[in-house]
Amino acid sequence: MLLPGGRLQRYLHTYTPAAPLATFRLAFGLLVLASVVRFWAKGWIAELYLKPKFFFSYYGFEWVKPLGPLTYGLFAVCGLCALLVALGWGYRWAAGGLFLSFTYIELMDKSTYLNHYYFVSLVALLLIVLPAGGYFSVDAHRHPARWHDRVPRWTVDALRLLLGIVYFYAGLAKLNSDWLLEAMPLRIWLPAKNDLPLVGFLFNYPWVAYAFSWFGAFYDLTVPFFLLNRLTRPYAYAAVVVFHVLTAVLFPIGMFPYVMIVAALIFFPAAAHERALQWLRRLLRLPIFAPRAPAPLVYGRATRRLLLLGLGGFFLVQMGLPFRYLLYPNELFWTEEGYRFSWRVMLMEKMGQVQFKVVDGATGQIRMVNNDDHLSILQEKMLATQPDMMVQFAHYLRDYYARQGVHCPQVYADAYVTLNGRLGKAYIDPTVDLAQEADTWRPKPWILPFDDAISGL
Amino acid sequence: MKKTLVSAFVLLLTAWVMFSCQKDPGSSTPDPSPSATPDRKALLTQWADSLIKPGYQRFDGKFAALKNKTTAFTTAPTTASLLEARQAWQQAYVEWQKVEMFEFGPAESVSLRNHFNIYPTDAAGIRQNISSGSYNFDLATTIPQQGFPALDYLLNGIGADNAAIVQQYAASAGHRRYLTDVVAKMDQTFGKVYAEWNGSYRDTFINNAGTDASSSLSRVINAYSLYFERYLRAGKVGIPAGTMTGTPVPEKIESYYLRGALPGQLATTAHAAVQLFFNGRSASQPSLKSYLDALGAKDSRTNQTLSGIINTQLDASYQKLNSLSPDLYAAIRSRNAEAVASYNEMQKAVRMLKVDMTSALGITVTYVDNDGD
Numbered sequence: 001m002l003l004p005g006g007r008l009q010r011y012l013h014t015y016t017p018a019a020p021l022a023t024f025r026l027a028f029g030l031l032v033l034a035s036v037v038r039f040w041a042k043g044w045i046a047e048l049y050l051k052p053k054f055f056f057s058y059y060g061f062e063w064v065k066p067l068g069p070l071t072y073g074l075f076a077v078c079g080l081c082a083l084l085v086a087l088g089w090g091y092r093w094a095a096g097g098l099f100l101s102f103t104y105i106e107l108m109d110k111s112t113y114l115n116h117y118y119f120v121s122l123v124a125l126l127l128i129v130l131p132a133g134g135y136f137s138v139d140a141h142r143h144p145a146r147w148h149d150r151v152p153r154w155t156v157d158a159l160r161l162l163l164g165i166v167y168f169y170a171g172l173a174k175l176n177s178d179w180l181l182e183a184m185p186l187r188i189w190l191p192a193k194n195d196l197p198l199v200g201f202l203f204n205y206p207w208v209a210y211a212f213s214w215f216g217a218f219y220d221l222t223v224p225f226f227l228l229n230r231l232t233r234p235y236a237y238a239a240v241v242v243f244h245v246l247t248a249v250l251f252p253i254g255m256f257p258y259v260m261i262v263a264a265l266i267f268f269p270a271a272a273h274e275r276a277l278q279w280l281r282r283l284l285r286l287p288i289f290a291p292r293a294p295a296p297l298v299y300g301r302a303t304r305r306l307l308l309l310g311l312g313g314f315f316l317v318q319m320g321l322p323f324r325y326l327l328y329p330n331e332l333f334w335t336e337e338g339y340r341f342s343w344r345v346m347l348m349e350k351m352g353q354v355q356f357k358v359v360d361g362a363t364g365q366i367r368m369v370n371n372d373d374h375l376s377i378l379q380e381k382m383l384a385t386q387p388d389m390m391v392q393f394a395h396y397l398r399d400y401y402a403r404q405g406v407h408c409p410q411v412y413a414d415a416y417v418t419l420n421g422r423l424g425k426a427y428i429d430p431t432v433d434l435a436q437e438a439d440t441w442r443p444k445p446w447i448l449p450f451d452d453a454i455s456g457l
Numbered sequence: 458m459k460k461t462l463v464s465a466f467v468l469l470l471t472a473w474v475m476f477s478c479q480k481d482p483g484s485s486t487p488d489p490s491p492s493a494t495p496d497r498k499a500l501l502t503q504w505a506d507s508l509i510k511p512g513y514q515r516f517d518g519k520f521a522a523l524k525n526k527t528t529a530f531t532t533a534p535t536t537a538s539l540l541e542a543r544q545a546w547q548q549a550y551v552e553w554q555k556v557e558m559f560e561f562g563p564a565e566s567v568s569l570r571n572h573f574n575i576y577p578t579d580a581a582g583i584r585q586n587i588s589s590g591s592y593n594f595d596l597a598t599t600i601p602q603q604g605f606p607a608l609d610y611l612l613n614g615i616g617a618d619n620a621a622i623v624q625q626y627a628a629s630a631g632h633r634r635y636l637t638d639v640v641a642k643m644d645q646t647f648g649k650v651y652a653e654w655n656g657s658y659r660d661t662f663i664n665n666a667g668t669d670a671s672s673s674l675s676r677v678i679n680a681y682s683l684y685f686e687r688y689l690r691a692g693k694v695g696i697p698a699g700t701m702t703g704t705p706v707p708e709k710i711e712s713y714y715l716r717g718a719l720p721g722q723l724a725t726t727a728h729a730a731v732q733l734f735f736n737g738r739s740a741s742q743p744s745l746k747s748y749l750d751a752l753g754a755k756d757s758r759t760n761q762t763l764s765g766i767i768n769t770q771l772d773a774s775y776q777k778l779n780s781l782s783p784d785l786y787a788a789i790r791s792r793n794a795e796a797v798a799s800y801n802e803m804q805k806a807v808r809m810l811k812v813d814m815t816s817a818l819g820i821t822v823t824y825v826d827n828d829g830d
Contacts, residue, residue, distance in 0.1 A: 378825045
């Protein structure tokens with residue numbers, strides 16, 4: 001769209017080998033499968049989706065709930081779809097199944113929200129429409145007509161663009177005074193790891209936190225561009241590996257580093273992917289996946305148009321969504337209005353405590369709520385710093401105590417939150433009956449002011 | 458791929474060399490001296506060797522005296538032996554306040570607190586146990602029928618006056634047996650904990666020096682703030698003063714059957730122990746305070762040190778609590794607003810420990826993946 005008409009047309013008609021899509025599909029499918037297995041093996045399905053009595057749903061998705069013991073089946077379906085995507089077996093259906101099952105899992109409870117889960121959902125959505133199943137796949141072997149060795153270049157670039165957005169927006173989010181001028185939250189997180197072998201002692205020095213902060217912001221903002229350039233690519237990819245391995249060692253962010261390390265391979269040229277696939281063919285003795293006669297994928301006019309329009313819309317949303325926080329009047333980190341789905345990763349050290357009080361509307365009798373009677377440790381931790389979850393929990397408490405015989409229960413929250421090393425302060429207006437408030441996209445006036453400023457994006 | 462790995466390694470090395478070199482000219486940031494570096498292992502060692510083990514040792518002494526005096530009393534129930542047993546019970550109960558917060562590791566695995574200090578005690582259940590003669594102190598239902606609160610009832614509340622109490626024990630083998638069994642269960646439970654600390658657990662404790670959810674630091678801080686919040690703030694003052702329900706229930710106070718000066722003494726002793734644990738026995742030794750100072754933990758709005766803010770709040774909270782003495786029970790009834798104010802002051806300190814301090818320490822509270830709060 002930014003290109004003059006002629007060049008855009010030429011770009012849209014450029015073809016590229018299908019190998020990058022195939023390796024991406026394979027690696028991504030296996031990684032998601034590994035994620036599912038890991039999640040299951042750690043017992044988190046029971047801990048996070050079976051034990052709690054209440055789940056925090058997303059706006060508009062209140063109908064998405066854990067399925068009781070069938071939740072295990074849901075995870076099994078998700079893992080199976082991931083495997084089928086990796087193999088390219090019933091690819092389109094498998095990608096659809098992966099997107100639906102993975103997204104359903106993520107929508108069940110927002111206290112488990114992670115940016116990389118959101119990333120996995122988005123990639124799975126893209127994979128449904130991208131022609132990643134026609135090369136080095138079971139489908140191509142069984143149905144020769146589906147075999148394609150060349151695909152329109154924009155189908156590969158779509159994945160590169162998504163990855164570029166993730167990095168660049170993560171970098172933009174770091175351009176704020178807490179991150180750059182105070183080296184927060186790394187100044188808190190790094191000394192907690194000062195017993196690491198070799199490098200641990202460095203984390204006692206504040207300047208190291210500054211160096212990490214500035215390097216992190218620079219890295220996120222620039223790495224997609226360095227990955228695009230042929231000359232800088234090897235160094236940029238090395239930086240990707242080092243950076244993410246370091247974050248994996250330092251922070252409890254699970255599979256995220258590995259997902260990014262693998263996903264960034266998409267930036268390598270087709271020849272490299274082709275070599276990798278050849279090597280895999282030999283290693284696994286899979287002559288059946290050997291290339292056939294050249295066959296570029298040609299879309300029908302209508303399909304192509306629909307695909308391009310769909311992708312265009314998708315990326316417009318992706319680029320706009322992280323800026324929705326500008327529509328809210330107060331400090332983003334404090335209120336978290338518009339915080340999720342914006343690639344804000346490892347940006348703040350926020351901790352809180354919230355005490356709910358239920359008052360009988362008729363008798364005035366007071367009951368204090370033990371959060372841990374109803375919630376998991378993770379839910380409690382997330383609840384304590386996120387106002388939208390407090391309203392949802394207040395509604396649950398209202399209904400719960402109404403069933404216990406309390407008349408018109410009023411629910412008040414007394415919350416205290418610390419953000420990036422500032423002494424904690426009262427977070428929620430304790431005189432507001434949250435049972436009467438709704439969780440909407442409007443600003444929440446009962447969040448007390450931050451009384452400080454974090455400048456930047 | 459191989460090439461990439463090599464370049465990755467080279468880059469890592471370069472980064473490391475860069476960091477290491479920058480240290481030399483960086484004279485603006487003074488080299489952290491050993492004491493100014495956040496050193497968790499030193500902190501854990503100090504806790505184990507100067508607070509926890511000596512604390513348990515002192516308690517062990519007081520508890521041995523309690524055991525002797527109750528044995529003497531059950532062997533020959535007289536007013537004199539009752540008074541001696543009661544005095545030993547008071548002294549052990551006060552000493553217990555200094556170690557109850559250590560509910561992690563061995564104490565946690567035997568649920569020491571459940572066997573020692575859950576109140577209000579279940580007097581009806583105790584009477585029932587005595588008359589039936591069959592009870593199992595490992596069952597959850599018997600938790601409020603044992604420990605110091607049960608001894609409170611057994612030594613102070615079971616008769617209208619000393620003579621009546623002595624008479625009760627002289628007349629009933631069931632009473633003598635129950636008193637003996639309560640003390641024996643406490644002895645057995647504490648004995649396990651004490652032996653583990655004197656055995657291998659001390660090294661396990663100090664070597665688990667990370668900051669994840671299973672680290673010693675994380676467990677200590679959890680136990681410490683939970684103790685202050687639930688068992689000191691709520692248990693000793695909040696619940697009896699009615700802050701949870703709006704209705705005071707002074708009979709839920711600790712050591713209800715003796716009352717007088719003891720409940721207040723227990724509460725202030727516990728509070729002092731919390732503050733002592735924060736500051737350590739001496740300023741030159743590692744403590745939570747010195748660790749927070751080494752981290753440079755400050756309120757970035759005012760630039761005051763977090764340890765200073767916490768100490769100021771603990772001082773204020775102690776004063777309010779102490780002002781409810783000498784008779785906490787009477788204060789809760791007649792000066793309820795002051796008791797509520799004392800609770801509120803403790804609540805401020807609880808939040809600083811639970812939220813501000815925990816955040817500054819960089820402790821993770823769950824094992825589940827988390828990409829940044």
